Amino acid sequence: MSNITAYKCKSCGLIMYPYHDRCLNCKKREFEEIEPSNNGKLLTFTIIEQLPWGMDERGRILGVVEFDNGVKALGLIDVEQPKLEMKLKRGWGTVREIGGVKVKGLIFEKA
Amino acid sequence: MRPVFVAGAGMIPFERQDENTLGDILAGAGLAALDDVDLGKHEVGAVYLGNMASGLFNHQVSVASALVDRLALIPAAAERIENGPASGGSAVKNGVLAVASGYYDVVLVVGGEKMRDVIGPKATDIVAAMTHPHAEYIYGLTLPAMAGMFTRLYMEKYGVTREHLAMVAIKNQENGITNPYAHIQMKITMEGILEHPQSHINSPIIADPLHLYDCCPVSDGGAAVVLVSEEIAKTLKKPMVQIAGFGQATDTHTLAEREDPTELKAVRLAAVQAFSRAGLKPKDIDVAELHDAFTILEIAESEQAGFFKMGEGAKAVERGDTRIGGKLPINPSGGLKARGHPVGATGVAQIVDLVWQLRGEAGENQVEGAKNGFSLNFGGFGNNVLAFVLRRIS
Ligand SMILES: [Zn+2]
Numbered sequence: 001m002s003n004i005t006a007y008k009c010k011s012c013g014l015i016m017y018p019y020h021d022r023c024l025n026c027k028k029r030e031f032e033e034i035e036p037s038n039n040g041k042l043l044t045f046t047i048i049e050q051l052p053w054g055m056d057e058r059g060r061i062l063g064v065v066e067f068d069n070g071v072k073a074l075g076l077i078d079v080e081q082p083k084l085e086m087k088l089k090r091g092w093g094t095v096r097e098i099g100g101v102k103v104k105g106l107i108f109e110k111a
Numbered sequence: 112m113r114p115v116f117v118a119g120a121g122m123i124p125f126e127r128q129d130e131n132t133l134g135d136i137l138a139g140a141g142l143a144a145l146d147d148v149d150l151g152k153h154e155v156g157a158v159y160l161g162n163m164a165s166g167l168f169n170h171q172v173s174v175a176s177a178l179v180d181r182l183a184l185i186p187a188a189a190e191r192i193e194n195g196p197a198s199g200g201s202a203v204k205n206g207v208l209a210v211a212s213g214y215y216d217v218v219l220v221v222g223g224e225k226m227r228d229v230i231g232p233k234a235t236d237i238v239a240a241m242t243h244p245h246a247e248y249i250y251g252l253t254l255p256a257m258a259g260m261f262t263r264l265y266m267e268k269y270g271v272t273r274e275h276l277a278m279v280a281i282k283n284q285e286n287g288i289t290n291p292y293a294h295i296q297m298k299i300t301m302e303g304i305l306e307h308p309q310s311h312i313n314s315p316i317i318a319d320p321l322h323l324y325d326c327c328p329v330s331d332g333g334a335a336v337v338l339v340s341e342e343i344a345k346t347l348k349k350p351m352v353q354i355a356g357f358g359q360a361t362d363t364h365t366l367a368e369r370e371d372p373t374e375l376k377a378v379r380l381a382a383v384q385a386f387s388r389a390g391l392k393p394k395d396i397d398v399a400e401l402h403d404a405f406t407i408l409e410i411a412e413s414e415q416a417g418f419f420k421m422g423e424g425a426k427a428v429e430r431g432d433t434r435i436g437g438k439l440p441i442n443p444s445g446g447l448k449a450r451g452h453p454v455g456a457t458g459v460a461q462i463v464d465l466v467w468q469l470r471g472e473a474g475e476n477q478v479e480g481a482k483n484g485f486s487l488n489f490g491g492f493g494n495n496v497l498a499f500v501l502r503r504i505s
Contacts, residue, residue, distance in 0.1 A: 004246075018246040018365065044372065046259030047319035051251050052236035062250050064260065064367045072367040074247055084267065096249050103249045 002092040004106060006071040007031035015070045039111050040067035042086045045077055055096065065090075065108055075106030087111040115210045116344035117352045117501070118217075118337045119148030120466040125294040125332030125451035133169045133225040137162075138181040140333030140456070141221045144463075145182070148337050148347060155337070156215035157188040161202030161222035162455035163195055167237045169228050178221065187219075195241045196404065197490025198222065199334070199458025200359075200497030206338045207354050216340045222459030223333030234329050238454070241491050243365045255326055257366055257492040258405040259318030264373045265407055266320065268422075273320065275425040276406040277305045280324045282434055283403060283442050287449025289475035292460075294330045294451030325406040330451030334460035350470045354462075355391065355483075355502040358384025362494045375415045378487065381498040382416035385485070389500035393417035396500075397481040398468045399439060400461040402489035403446040409433075412487050413441060416498065435478060443468065443476045458488035458497060469503040 006017040011028035017036075022029055045063030061077040065088055076095050079086070088108040095105035121143025128136060137160065145155075160175040171177075175189040194201035199222030206220040226234050235253050242248045242257070265271055280299065287293035304314040304324040314322040344351050360380035363369055369376070386392060393416065401416070403409035410424040418439055419427050427433055433441040444450050444464040447457060465484035467473045484501040 016368065018243060024363070024368075043367075044260040044264045046256045046263065046321075047316065048251065048253060048256045048259070049316045049318065050235065050253070050255070051232070052239050052253060053230070053232035054236065055251050057251075060251055062252055062256055062260070064372070074250055074252065074365065074367050076250055084263070096251055098249070105245075105249050 003035050003090070004073060006034050006036055008034050017071050017073050034069070034071070036067035036071040036073065036090065037069040039087060039089050040065040042077065042082060042084060042088055043072070044084065045082045063108070073106060075108050077108050079108070079110050112211045113213055114341045115207045115354045116339055116341060117354065117462065117466045118339040118344055118347055119144040120336050120463040121147050122292050122334040122460055122463050123332060124292050125330045125453060125456070127227045128225065128331040129227070133165055133171060133174065133223065134177055134181060136225055136331060136333040137174065137178050137221055137223040140223055140335040141178060141182050141219060144219065144335035144337050150217060153217050153343055155184050155187050155217050155219045157209055158184060158219045158221065159202040159205045160189070160191045161199035161220070161459055162191050162224060163193055163198045164237055168224065168226055184219065194495055195490040196452070196454045197458055197488045197495050197497050198455040199460065200488030200499070201458070203336065203459055203462055203499065204357050204359060204497055207357060210338050210340055216343060218338045219335060220338060220459060221333060221335040222456040224453035224455040225331045226329050226453055227331050231329065246365050253318065254492060255318040255321055255405065258407060259321045260366060261372065261492070262320055262405070262407040265411060268373050269425065270422070271407070271410060271425045273305060274301070275410065275428055276325050277301055278428045279403065279406040279409050280304065280448055282428070283446045283448040286435065286443050286476055287445030290445050290450060293445045293449045294328050294332070295445070295449045299324060321405055327404045327447040327452040330453045332451055332453040332456045334456050334463045336459060336462055336466065351504040352466050352469045353502045353504055354499060356385045356388025356500045358382060358388065358498045360384070360496055364494055366492060375411055375493045377493055377496040378412055378415040378489065381496045382487070385498035385500045386417070389502065391483060391500055391502070395483050396439065396485045397483050398443060398465065398478040399441045399485040400444060400464050401441055401446065401487045402457070403442060403448050404452055404489065406448065408489060409441060409446065412489070416485070416487060435476060440478045443473065443478055461486035461488060462499060462501070465501045469501060
């Protein structure tokens with residue numbers, strides 16, 4: 001797996017990420033699994049100077065990206081000077097080590 | 112439904128309590144509320160304890176059972192209520208329902224947390240455990256980081272500036288100086304936290320654009336109230352303060368899934384419900400305690416709860432409307448910013464501070480003639496919110 005899985009409601013078309021057991025809009029339960037498109041834009045971001053225990057790092061940038069196909073997700077923003085509405089392309093890699101296990105997730109770079 | 116009154120209210124100082132265990136904090140708060148009222152022959156029927164994470168912070172569970180044991184309230188019913196940083200508000204709500212339903216006549220609600228048993232980054236991680244496990248937590252998202260992303264959008268959309276945020280911090284810390292229960296009792300200035308070329312040393316970035324003085328401290332502390340039926344309240348000597356209404360609403364777990372991420376939908380809905388139950392309007396409120404875990408939240412909540420139009424909250428702060436003596440004093444206690452935020456205690460402490468205001472017992476921080484009060488307890492990052500309207504019956 002090198003991407004997240006998002007869900008499109010088969011009844012009303014709402015796109016959701018992460019998974020919900022019932023559609024947030026119509027409460028139906030059948031979804032089509034979809035992948036976010038390759039590119040998107042940066043909706044908001046923050047630069048974190050104080051990370052949780054176990055993350056020995058400063059200046060990590062996290063942001064919410066809206067992909068071209070409508071999926072919205074948080075990810076690591078690997079860009080020197082992020083700006084709102086900036087075009088980004090998605091990548092995949094280790095975002096955190098939890099209990100000695102490397103956990104992978106979305107890493108965005110300049111499109 | 113029966114009307115519900117606050118008969119007793121008490122708190123222990125919010126601070127770093129190295130000498131006290133969680134049990135000491137909860138018992139201390141409970142006794143403070145019990146000592147504030149002479150219940151005569153009436154017994155406490157049930158105890159609701161607001162606490163977010165005793166298992167993680169203190170390696171202790173079933174803390175409500177331990178509390179009734181320490182307070183000699185056996186065989187009263189007892190349970191811990193967990194709803195993140197709104198655990199205190201949720202405990203109050205459950206206490207209100209218990210008395211309103213007629214099932215109990217006297218209920219003790221305690222809220223408390225001992226967060227400083229663990230080091231700072233560990234506390235940050237425990238609090239971050241309320242984020243979505245694989246859509247948020249794995250990226251190192253913290254609550255200040257969520258607030259940072261929210262703040263950036265809010266500033267952009269409504270023209271809120273860092274000066275506005277600093278004004279909230281300065282006002283609340285000023286209020287904290289004269290609140291003997293406040294964790295932070297220190298005057299700060301615009302120069303010291305924002306304007307001086309070296310102010311970044313005093314107030315470094317936590318999660319850009321939020322700096323240290325935009326964030327509440329990590330505190331230990333507890334607060335408690337005794338709730339009673341009208342029949343009992345009428346026999347007591349103190350002014351009658353009614354919990355006239357509450358509201359509670361939820362929103363999406365992740366910030367990313369909100370249609371408009373600057374809208375705090377659960378705040379709006381909770382406030383509307385609370386006002387509607389109480390039969391009052393935002394303009395009727397004389398004093399408000401809002402959940403300023405981050406300075407931006409005081410501004411955003413003051414708008415979404417209906418006190419100011421969208422985009423006007425920052426201007427109200429600028430005009431001094433929200434200071435003690437202003438049109439609508441917000442956080443005369445110092446708020447989370449100065450009183451502190453032992454997560455499970457906050458929602459109860461807000462009610463205690465309002466009761467003191469409505470009884471005229473708030474000392475130097477008294478809002479003259481306050482009759483109606485409002486509190487807002489913000490859980491998660493706005494995904495589970497409680498609002499309360501309190502009224503003095505004269
Ligand atoms: Zn649907």
